[in-house]
Amino acid sequence: MRPASERVIQFAIEKANRVLVIAHIDPDGDALGSLTAVGQGLQQLGKRVTLVCDDAVPRRFLNLPLAADVRRAPNTTTPYDLVIAVDCADQARMGWAYDNLPDPKPTLANIDHHITNTQFGAFNIIEPAASSTAEILHRFLPEMGVELTLGIAESLLTGIVTDTLGFRTNNVTAATLRAAADLVEAGADIAGISLRTLHQRPFATAKMWAIGLGGMTLEDGLLWTSISRQAMLSAGIDGRPSSSGLVNFLADVDEAMIGLVLSEMEDGTVRVTMRTRPPYNVAEVATRFGGGGHALAAGCSLDGPLARAEEQVVAACRDAIRRQTPAPAR
Incomplete structure (x- = not known):
């Protein structure tokens, strides 16, 4: 029924x-x-x-x-x-x-x-x-x-x-x-x-990837990058190219447990996309900031400025990695 x-x-x-x-x-x-x-x-x-x-x-x-x-x-x-x-x-x-x-x-x-x-x-x-x-x-x-x-x-x-x-x-x-x-x-x-x-993706997206890849950081299993609105405008990128392909790429890096992209929007808010693989769960992180999604793919939006949003989300992702990493087998 x-x-x-x-x-x-x-x-x-x-x-x-x-x-x-x-x-x-x-x-x-x-x-x-x-x-x-x-x-x-x-x-x-x-x-x-x-x-x-x-x-x-x-x-x-x-x-x-x-x-x-x-x-x-x-x-x-x-x-x-x-x-x-x-x-x-x-x-x-x-x-x-x-x-x-x-x-x-x-x-x-x-x-x-x-x-x-x-x-x-x-x-x-x-x-x-x-x-x-x-x-x-x-x-x-x-x-x-x-x-x-x-x-x-x-x-x-x-x-x-x-x-x-x-x-x-x-x-x-x-x-x-x-x-x-x-x-x-x-x-x-x-x-x-x-x-x-x-x-397939437009050239503007490839240019955004170049900005993101140029500024990425890998620490403690978290691979992230932040893309400011000014960097987008300086590169001649108008509009909002999707960051989903970029965050998927970051999450596929061997040393990364979580891939994270923070993008500054026209109104000053910061859009966050996260990807991971088992046994990690990024939906848990997203819900802390009023967002949601799936265990392996989630997102949220925070008020700016970008630096503060980056500090908050990076700390939350590191905490998730620390808590969710399985204990070594004995």
């Missing part, structure tokens, strides 16, 4: 006319794949849909169906019947897109796979065992009566491929591989998705 939460969300969707779907700030492939898949599915069901994310869609995801329709903010005068948050571990991850909605806010449904999810919705579908939110939607959307079209398959496979780093994370299961196989059978181009989302 399907969980009660899924039946309730299905009922809410059936009754809704206008639906607002929100992905998390600084969106990755799972956020945008899930956002556009839900949008396509709701359109199939005859709903009027608005897709929103605080931050612009990165260029490598613009090929996804409906990606060009993703807005930076909802229309605050539109009477939405339902809000669906996808791939958001907590309410803050929805950013201004949700905060700026007038009160009383519409009913909120929450679909996510992060172990740190705070169950912030009126209705919640949270499956930490799933590799990605897209993997949950691969099952849930057809149960809603949505046909698995080529476009939806491309969106969902993008979410699975990117969140598993090409099926390399330790939460990949047989169910993950079966879902991917089903999406490939529906026409999704796994080779093209992998190349576009995991390997």
Whole structure:
């Protein structure tokens, strides 16, 4: 029998006319794949849909169906019947897109796979065992009566491929591989998705990597770098290139237990991304600063200045390494 939460969300969707779907700030492939898949599915069901994310869609995801329709903010005068948050571990991850909605806010449904999810919705579908939110939607959307079209398959496979780093994370299961196989059978181009989302990147990102690699430090199993806004501007980098590829690279260094990147944003806040490998857990660190994620991949945002944020997060990561390092075998 399907969980009660899924039946309730299905009922809410059936009754809704206008639906607002929100992905998390600084969106990755799972956020945008899930956002556009839900949008396509709701359109199939005859709903009027608005897709929103605080931050612009990165260029490598613009090929996804409906990606060009993703807005930076909802229309605050539109009477939405339902809000669906996808791939958001907590309410803050929805950013201004949700905060700026007038009160009383519409009913909120929450679909996510992060172990740190705070169950912030009126209705919640949270499956930490799933590799990605897209993997949950691969099952849930057809149960809603949505046909698995080529476009939806491309969106969902993008979410699975990117969140598993090409099926390399330790939460990949047989169910993950079966879902991917089903999406490939529906026409999704796994080779093209992998190349576009995991390997190709714009020159601005390569320049940001150069700044980050030039300033990295390795101490006590922590490999980190901080990238200031001034350094970005001096290098002619405008906007916010993603740091996910860089932090993954740092975490893959043999001597590193944790890879850490701190990036100063235009508003002076500091965005933090962390990656690790078993038995270490960076979600524990992220939650200390109001963030979240997975044991092996997590993030948070701190107030500046950058030097103070670096001092705080580096100390927390060192503490985590010290506590989480297994005792030597006797």
